[in-house]
Amino acid sequence: MKLPTEMVLDSPGGEVKDAAQVEDFETLKRPIEASMGQTSLVMPHASANVPTFVQPDRTMKGIVSATATVQAALPPLDVSFDRYYVLHDGKVHHPLGAGSYIYKKEYISSHIRYLGLPLPTTGVDKIPHRFLPPSTLVIHIGAQPNNSPHIGTIVVFTLAFLIARDMKKYYADLHQKADLSTELTAWIDNFKVLVQLDLVDTAPHNEEGCVRDGINYQRSQRFTKAYHRLLPDYEEIMKSAAAFVGGGIPYKLTNQEAVASIPSVPRIIEAIVRDRERLGPELAPETGALAMRSACPHKGCGLAEKHGRKNKYSISSSGSAIIEFYCPNHGYHSVDSSNPKQVAKLEFNTPLRNLVRAFAYGIQTAESREAARNAVAHGGTPTRELIHMRVTGSDYTGLYSEQLLWRQLILLKPETSSLAIQPPVIAYAPLIQDWAGSKLSKSLYVDKGAYEYLRAAGMGYMLSFDEMKRQGKDHTILFREVERWLDDPRKLFRPYSIDYLHRIFEQESAKEEVINKMREKKEVV
Numbered sequence: 001m002k003l004p005t006e007m008v009l010d011s012p013g014g015e016v017k018d019a020a021q022v023e024d025f026e027t028l029k030r031p032i033e034a035s036m037g038q039t040s041l042v043m044p045h046a047s048a049n050v051p052t053f054v055q056p057d058r059t060m061k062g063i064v065s066a067t068a069t070v071q072a073a074l075p076p077l078d079v080s081f082d083r084y085y086v087l088h089d090g091k092v093h094h095p096l097g098a099g100s101y102i103y104k105k106e107y108i109s110s111h112i113r114y115l116g117l118p119l120p121t122t123g124v125d126k127i128p129h130r131f132l133p134p135s136t137l138v139i140h141i142g143a144q145p146n147n148s149p150h151i152g153t154i155v156v157f158t159l160a161f162l163i164a165r166d167m168k169k170y171y172a173d174l175h176q177k178a179d180l181s182t183e184l185t186a187w188i189d190n191f192k193v194l195v196q197l198d199l200v201d202t203a204p205h206n207e208e209g210c211v212r213d214g215i216n217y218q219r220s221q222r223f224t225k226a227y228h229r230l231l232p233d234y235e236e237i238m239k240s241a242a243a244f245v246g247g248g249i250p251y252k253l254t255n256q257e258a259v260a261s262i263p264s265v266p267r268i269i270e271a272i273v274r275d276r277e278r279l280g281p282e283l284a285p286e287t288g289a290l291a292m293r294s295a296c297p298h299k300g301c302g303l304a305e306k307h308g309r310k311n312k313y314s315i316s317s318s319g320s321a322i323i324e325f326y327c328p329n330h331g332y333h334s335v336d337s338s339n340p341k342q343v344a345k346l347e348f349n350t351p352l353r354n355l356v357r358a359f360a361y362g363i364q365t366a367e368s369r370e371a372a373r374n375a376v377a378h379g380g381t382p383t384r385e386l387i388h389m390r391v392t393g394s395d396y397t398g399l400y401s402e403q404l405l406w407r408q409l410i411l412l413k414p415e416t417s418s419l420a421i422q423p424p425v426i427a428y429a430p431l432i433q434d435w436a437g438s439k440l441s442k443s444l445y446v447d448k449g450a451y452e453y454l455r456a457a458g459m460g461y462m463l464s465f466d467e468m469k470r471q472g473k474d475h476t477i478l479f480r481e482v483e484r485w486l487d488d489p490r491k492l493f494r495p496y497s498i499d500y501l502h503r504i505f506e507q508e509s510a511k512e513e514v515i516n517k518m519r520e521k522k523e524v525v
């Protein structure tokens with residue numbers, strides 16, 4: 001039996017004026033009434049969760065009674081947990097403040113500005129003959145492929161495709177409305193946007209690690225290839241999201257070797273190694289060490305020390321960085337930053353990886369712009385500039401972003417003084433939270449068997465795309481919800497609970513069911 005996990009209160013006077021509220025209430029009321037009709041009024045667990053201090057009027061009494069009935073109708077409770085219900089009015093608020101205030105109307109255009117893409121000056125393009133090299137914008141998303149993607153990951157992927165679509169649409173609209181210069185019109189026709197999923201295949205394969213003398217060693221997904229069986233789920237979401245935005249946005253999947261192979265990475269590594277005494281403790285306060293790794297090259301070994309505590313660093317006479325990595329079975333092996341093949345095999349923990357790629361992509365943007373300018377200055381055809389932005393979850397905002405990324409970009413600047421860099425542009429997707437406001441965590445779900453109550457409530461599909469498909473849930477309901485957030489950008493500057501998203505799924509499924517039935521009737525007639 002499908003049961004709602006939340007209850008919606010009617011307004012005090014019994015009147016509901018807003019159409020959306022009526023819709024919310026009616027959708028949920030029906031299954032509650034159905035469950036009341038089918039269930040015995042014996043309520044063995046009711047007293048545990050119903051407040052006894054309330055002197056209920058008739059409405060309240062009915063609600064409390066319905067709550068108890070719903071609870072009694074659920075499968076018998078395991079002794080290890082109980083269930084609780086939220087009573088609310090079904091009204092969703094989107095208060096303005098901070099980011100939601102600033103970007104409520106100009107979300108896409110602001111990103112375009114920050115990325116350094118061309119904007120007309122005052123509605124019409126007043127600077128003819130300005131130099132506009134052809135541009136490709138790469139919108140990056142990332143994932144550690146250690147389980148089938150959960151709802152938070154799907155939200156991030158969807159937002160990336162929708163931003164890509166809206167960037168293109170922004171220019172298509174401009175093309176139609178404004179009187180543009182020939183240069184800008186040609187640039188728009190040639191503007192490419194693609195979404196790139198960077199798989200963190202350097203993430204540990206949890207069952208393959210070991211601890212020796214209190215030091216953690218791991219084997220990466222890249223080494224064990226365990227993630228290969230999960231790839232189809234990631235590919236399916238990418239394909240589906242690309243189709244959802246109209247098929248005009250190409251996408252590709254890459255791995256960490258692709259990032260580490262960017263030509264500027266050796267110089268970034270050298271800067272990081274030179275500044276390791278400061279950087280290590282700032283990025284890893286618990287160990288004080290740079291979490292840089294390289295899998296042991298011995299055949300069949302592949303062990304890498306997780307936190308980089310035993311790493312040894314030196315700078316060669318030519319200025320390259322020599323990093324020695326320790327394997328508990330085979331001793332030290334080393335990587336020289338002047339050898340691009342060795343550098344491509346380096347692995348980093350999350351903050352260090354974030355820093356390396358922010359530098360690498362930022363430098364690539366600046367260098368590709370410069371190359372395009374130089375080509376034109378020498379009378380050649382301008383080369384294509386490569387611009388990067390990132391879409392990630394809001395758990396990476398705040399202190400994390402400020403101290404582990406932006407502070408380091410500034411402080412490492414003298415070490416990379418020869419390299420120009422375009423500042424990173426990052427769009428944050430709303431965080432998906434559980435009932436307590438905690439981030440829905442895939443590692444808790446995978447490693448520690450958390451969220452049993454979600455399964456019991458029929459909401460296990462929030463935790464994996466695989467489960468979503470098994471339950472026959474239409475994942476495009478989530479796509480459409482994220483689309484509504486981007487259509488009204490203040491909705492992007494807040495988290496959403498799984499209970500809220502579950503309600504969206506229930507409402508939209510009910511609507512779809514009604515539409516399908518109407519279609520069937522028409523066909524019969």
Ligand SMILES: [Zn+2]
Pocket residue numbers: 296297298301302303327328329330331
């Ligand atoms: Zn080894």
